[in-house]
Amino acid sequence: MIELKNISKSFGDLKVIDDISVTYEKGKTNLIIGASGSGKSVLTKCTVGLIEPDSGSVLYSGEDFTTMNTNQRKQIRKEIGMLFQGGALFDSMTVAENVMFPLKMHSEMSASEMSDRVDECLERVNLKDAHLKYPSEISGGMQKRVGIARAIALKPKYLFCDEPNSGLDPATSILIDNLIKEITIENQITTVVITHDMNSVMEIGDKVIFIYKGKKFWEGSKDNIFNTEVKELADLVFASNLMKSIRNKN
Amino acid sequence: MNFFYKVGEYFMLISRTFQKPTKASIIRGQILKEMDSLGLGSFGIITIISVFIGAVITIQTSSNIDSALIPAYTVGFTARQSMILEFSPTIIALILAGKVGSNITSEIGTMRVTEQIDAIEIMGINSASFLIMPKITAAMFINPFLVIWSMFIGMFGGYLVSYFTGIVSIQDYIYGLQYDFDMFSVQYALVKTVFFAFIITSIPAYFGYNVKGGALEVGKASTQGVVASSIVILIVNYLLTQMLLI
Structure with missing residues (x-):
């Protein structure tokens, strides 16, 4: 479980995150939704320590990440996996080397054990034959899957996914969503997904947090969204005619 | 103010750079890879530039000596001193700052x-x-070898010109290369090379590490990195020369 308590962050005079408190639950996919520029990515970067919050605390299983020293943070980060928007795979490494990288850096496994773990992770994301390919040689959807494989290589307790569906076709998006959901349940991971994709919200949103202008505006499950009376949330979720018509039918 | 901010940011990055690495064995492998990429990858261009510069120095020195009072071996002597003292350590560093x-x-x-x-x-x-x-680390280790190679091949360029054009006899050229040789000049060149290797890797790394934006900004940072490291090389060259030779 991850708890964020009263997180605020400003860049110059611009307050990007304003006193947000939220709990991400273990074994669930916790979705952060909001319009572009609402502060979702900054909130997540504050959570993983890529950006220091101005105030507030981030608790990983009760331990305050914001007051930890570098070595203590390093220990927590070994338990974090992250899937980046663009994949963030290392261009100079093959798919297998990308997945093996965190194992080489942090585990005491032998070469054959690492190789087995790489096979296991790539098999889990349905990429059995891509070991020797470079990131530039595979599709966007495959890159995302390699990103997931790399993120789960060290069996993390916490998984962060930054817009895992951006740039993907609807079928691949659903595949990625289901994969994230399955991995979360299988390994009882605390998963946090930043998304714009309303299909994802409806598919995997165990817990949904709506950020609006740097503030937490709404919190609930995917089932509550359809009946929301919060105008700002409804404007985001039911922005398309398709979604409006689905809502009206319900 | 922006200048001092960047200088401070640079030194903070350098202090982070030399903190204990996460896994030393992986870093050792990385160093060997970088030696191959940064050092051996520059071997060809250094060879071509050095041999031609050595040849040109020999021709220019020879064509500018019009007094019978100046001995012919001055051509070899000048080629050697130019290559060792300035061309190989400094000009090669400026070329590598670009590449x-x-x-x-x-x-x-x-x-x-x-x-x-x-x-x-x-x-x-x-x-x-x-x-x-x-x-x-790789550049500070491999660059002295590249510079020694540049010195050797530059003087060989002068030898080739002497051999094929006859502007100075081979005997005089070789005598000039050996004349009044002081090992300290090579040591001075290598000290400069190690400093320059640090500059041409750390300053561009700083500009790359702190880039914000996209492809356009990476291109701009690349230019800024080359310009900044070239200027710092020239300043450090002056300071080291004054400290070591005066």
Whole structure:
């Protein structure tokens, strides 16, 4: 479980995150939704320590990440996996080397054990034959899957996914969503997904947090969204005619 | 103010770069890889430039000596001194600042804008130490060998010109190369080379590491990295020369 308590962050005079408190639950996919520029990515970067919050605390299983020293943070980060928007795979490494990288850096496994773990992770994301390919040689959807494989290589307790569906076709998006959901349940991971994709919200949103202008505006499950009376949330979720018509039918 | 901010940021990055690496065995492998990429990858261009510069120095010196009072071996002597004292350590460093420097800035800058550096940090790895330290260490180790090669091949360029054109006899040229040789001049050149190797790797790395934006900004950072490291090389060259030779 991850708890964020009263997180605020400003860049110059611009307050990007304003006193947000939220709990991400273990074994669930916790979705952060909001319009572009609402502060979702900054909130997540504050959570993983890529950006220091101005105030507030981030608790990983009760331990305050914001007051930890570098070595203590390093220990927590070994338990974090992250899937980046663009994949963030290392261009100079093959798919297998990308997945093996965190194992080489942090585990005491032998070469054959690492190789087995790489096979296991790539098999889990349905990429059995891509070991020797470079990131530039595979599709966007495959890159995302390699990103997931790399993120789960060290069996993390916490998984962060930054817009895992951006740039993907609807079928691949659903595949990625289901994969994230399955991995979360299988390994009882605390998963946090930043998304714009309303299909994802409806598919995997165990817990949904709506950020609006740097503030937490709404919190609930995917089932509550359809009946929301919060105008700002409804404007985001039911922005398309398709979604409006689905809502009206319900 | 912006200048002092950047200088401070540079030194903070350098201090992070030389913190204890996450896994020393991996870093050792990275250093060897960088030696191959930054050092041996520059071998060809250094050879071509040095042989031609050595040849040109020989022709220019020879054509400018019109007094019978100046001995012919001065041509070899001048070629040697020019190559050892200034061309091989300093001009090669400026050339490498362009070749290696732009490569480092664009590589690290691209990793920054594509979030690869964030991915390294998230894994609990010191990204500065992992990415920059092997480059600096490799260059500081391999560049002295490149410079010694440049000295040798530059003087050989002068030899070839003497042999094929006869502007100075081979005997005089070789005597000039050996005349009043002081080993300290080579030591001075190598000290400069080690300083320059640090500059041409660390400054472009700083510009790449702190780039914000996209491809356009990476290109701009690359240019800034080359310009800044070239200027710092010239300043440090002056300071070291004054300290070591006066």
